[in-house]
Amino acid sequence: MGKPESPARSVIWVGLKSLSMEHLILARIKSGWHLKGTIISKIGKRAYTFKYVIYADRLFKTRRVRVSEVTSRSVRNLSIDFIGPAVFVNGKIRAD
Numbered sequence: 209m210g211k212p213e214s215p216a217r218s219v220i221w222v223g224l225k226s227l228s229m230e231h232l233i234l235a236r237i238k239s240g241w242h243l244k245g246t247i248i249s250k251i252g253k254r255a256y257t258f259k260y261v262i263y264a265d266r267l268f269k270t271r272r273v274r275v276s277e278v279t280s281r282s283v284r285n286l287s288i289d290f291i292g293p294a295v296f297v298n299g300k301i302r303a304d
Contacts, residue, residue, distance in 0.1 A: 226251065240265040254279060 217234040228249035235242045243262040250256070256279055263272040273288040289296040296302070 223249065237263070239263075240271070241268060 216236055217232075219232045219234075221230045221232075223229065226249060228247060230245055230247045232243060232245040235244075241262075241264040243260075243264070245260050247258040247260075248256070249258070256277060259276045259278070261272075261274045262270060264270050269290075271290050273286070275286045277284045277286075285298075287296075287298055294301055
């Protein structure tokens with residue numbers, strides 16, 4: 209998708225309703241925008257870390273999403289690609 213240029217913005221959010229924190233870096237790339245972030249949260253008694261990368265075109269239309277969820281028990285990954293009118297989730301085209 210392209211190598212990020214220097215960051216346009218770096219933001220940190222702190223959750224108001226739950227114990228959580230998010231760090232987002234927004235950067236320009238040749239084809240549009242690159243968003244990369246990490247969310248750390250505690251839900252109930254479990255701690256979670258979510259890492260994500262989002263590629264958007266120059267009009268901010270999402271083109272690619274990658275998300276990883278890390279807990280003390282497992283790691284799960286999700287990939288979503290928008291290619292023309294088709295949507296691919298984990299490499300498989302969505303019928304809906």
